[in-house]
Amino acid sequence: MEDAKRIKPIGEIGIGEKIGFGLGDFACNLIYASLSSYLLFFYTNVFGLSAASASLLFLVVRFIDAFSDPIIGFIIDKTDTKWGKYRPFLLYGAIPFAVLAILCFTVPSFGGTGKLVYAYITYILLSVCYTFVNVPYGSLTSAMTNDQQESVSLTTYRTFLANVGQVIVAFFVPFIAELLTKTMGLAKAWQMTMVIMGIMGGLLLWGCFMTTNERVKVPKEHMKISIKDVFIQLRQNRPLVVLCIFFFVIYGVKSVVSSTGIYYVTYYVGREDLVKWYSLAGTLPALAFIPVIPWLANRLSKFQLIIISVAADIIGMLGLFFAKPDWIIWIFISRGIASVGNGMISAYMWALIPETVEYGEYKTNKRMGGIIYAIVGFVFKCGNALGGVIPGIVLSATGYIATAQHQTAGAVHGILIATTIIPIVIYSIAIFSMKFYNLDKETYARISAELKERNAKELANEGN
Numbered sequence: 001m002e003d004a005k006r007i008k009p010i011g012e013i014g015i016g017e018k019i020g021f022g023l024g025d026f027a028c029n030l031i032y033a034s035l036s037s038y039l040l041f042f043y044t045n046v047f048g049l050s051a052a053s054a055s056l057l058f059l060v061v062r063f064i065d066a067f068s069d070p071i072i073g074f075i076i077d078k079t080d081t082k083w084g085k086y087r088p089f090l091l092y093g094a095i096p097f098a099v100l101a102i103l104c105f106t107v108p109s110f111g112g113t114g115k116l117v118y119a120y121i122t123y124i125l126l127s128v129c130y131t132f133v134n135v136p137y138g139s140l141t142s143a144m145t146n147d148q149q150e151s152v153s154l155t156t157y158r159t160f161l162a163n164v165g166q167v168i169v170a171f172f173v174p175f176i177a178e179l180l181t182k183t184m185g186l187a188k189a190w191q192m193t194m195v196i197m198g199i200m201g202g203l204l205l206w207g208c209f210m211t212t213n214e215r216v217k218v219p220k221e222h223m224k225i226s227i228k229d230v231f232i233q234l235r236q237n238r239p240l241v242v243l244c245i246f247f248f249v250i251y252g253v254k255s256v257v258s259s260t261g262i263y264y265v266t267y268y269v270g271r272e273d274l275v276k277w278y279s280l281a282g283t284l285p286a287l288a289f290i291p292v293i294p295w296l297a298n299r300l301s302k303f304q305l306i307i308i309s310v311a312a313d314i315i316g317m318l319g320l321f322f323a324k325p326d327w328i329i330w331i332f333i334s335r336g337i338a339s340v341g342n343g344m345i346s347a348y349m350w351a352l353i354p355e356t357v358e359y360g361e362y363k364t365n366k367r368m369g370g371i372i373y374a375i376v377g378f379v380f381k382c383g384n385a386l387g388g389v390i391p392g393i394v395l396s397a398t399g400y401i402a403t404a405q406h407q408t409a410g411a412v413h414g415i416l417i418a419t420t421i422i423p424i425v426i427y428s429i430a431i432f433s434m435k436f437y438n439l440d441k442e443t444y445a446r447i448s449a450e451l452k453e454r455n456a457k458e459l460a461n462e463g464n
Contacts, residue, residue: 055392073374286343
């Protein structure tokens with residue numbers, strides 16, 4: 001054990017590289033947050049799909065997309081280039097990612113069936129392209145450092161800049177779309193808005209590629225991965241399984257809340273002009289709290305930090321549930337509180353994945369960064385799929401009509417329930433699951449030290 005203590009982790013990463021790393025999630029969120037927040041609304045109110053058709057589309061596309069994650073993860077772990085294992089995917093995926101985002105928010109001149117087929121094709125391709133970019137981007141953390149505090153720090157920069165992207169999407173996407181609608185019509189305005197977001201996203205992905213480095217060295221034998229190893233990993237890596245359940249629930253909640261926000265403000269509050277400000281209140285307050293995550297992570301247990309974060313989000317949603325439509329200040333304060341809780345959850349849970357990569361390597365002698373991130377991606381996309389379809393089901397069941405200026409009392413109540421009560425109920429599963437996460441700080445420190453010592457010896461033998 002004394003030898004293990006002398007094996008030092010990879011040194012500190014400079015602020016410039018951390019910012020460069022964060023640009024990747026900034027880029028992804030310019031497009032991903034646009035999809036989560038506005039694509040359902042675009043399909044029902046601009047593209048011309050019914051709420052039921054749009055809900056089925058979300059369910060089918062997201063499940064298809066989810067099954068692409070393990071395949072791409074396996075490809076990533078087999079990749080070895082002069083630029084590293086993960087960074088090349090950012091370089092080559094940037095342009096297709098931007099182009100497909102624009103196509104998703106384009107209304108083609110087809111008939112009803114043709115438009116539906118177009119929507120399926122473009123959304124599937126964009127979702128697969130997102131996986132092609134986002135899984136290696138997430139995996140990059142474990143290749144940049146093997147120090148837990150640096151991982152938390154990297155994830156904090158990543159989450160902060162991801163929230164900056166969400167702020168831009170929350171405020172400027174509806175603002176630009178509304179502004180352009182006056183001169184070029186609704187459909188063209190949404191398309192041009194996504195042209196702007198797509199170009200920004202592509203350039204930022206290239207920025208991430210150029211400013212980051214893969215520096216963690218792993219014995220070659222640990223990188224020889226087979227399909228059988230995936231099942232062994234799932235059987236022996238308990239923290240990964242628990243974290244997957246947590247991701248499934250959290251992203252289900254995120255998807256529900258993102259999809260219903262525009263309906264909540266438009267029909268429950270009755271103030272369509274406040275949509276961009278409501279969206280902004282759902283992202284901006286989190287920016288003030290995300291930088292303190294490393295400080296909190298040093299002083300609280302993992303479970304305590306999760307509980308505090310989830311509790312803040314629940315309190316905010318309860319505020320939205322009990323608010324009267326004309327309690328505008330109350331609504332925005334509640335939205336801000338929920339934003340803080342959600343931002344803290346997002347910042348911290350991604351920081352836990354690198355330690356499940358190390359735990360898996362410790363247990364199986366196989367480092368499966370790409371596959372583990374792909375498994376997590378598969379799970380949270382399944383959560384997204386279910387979360388994305390729930391609002392559509394509720395809207396359809398309660399009598400929502402996209403073309404109606406005013407909705408029935410039943411439809412408005414359905415929007416309220418979908419925005420608040422359903423996410424709160426789902427959150428209980430997240431809290432329960434984390435009680436089984438058996439990788440506390442002391443256990444992780446011991447395992448990490450032993451793994452570094454073991455790998456150092458194997459690397460030394462490879463050099464002889």
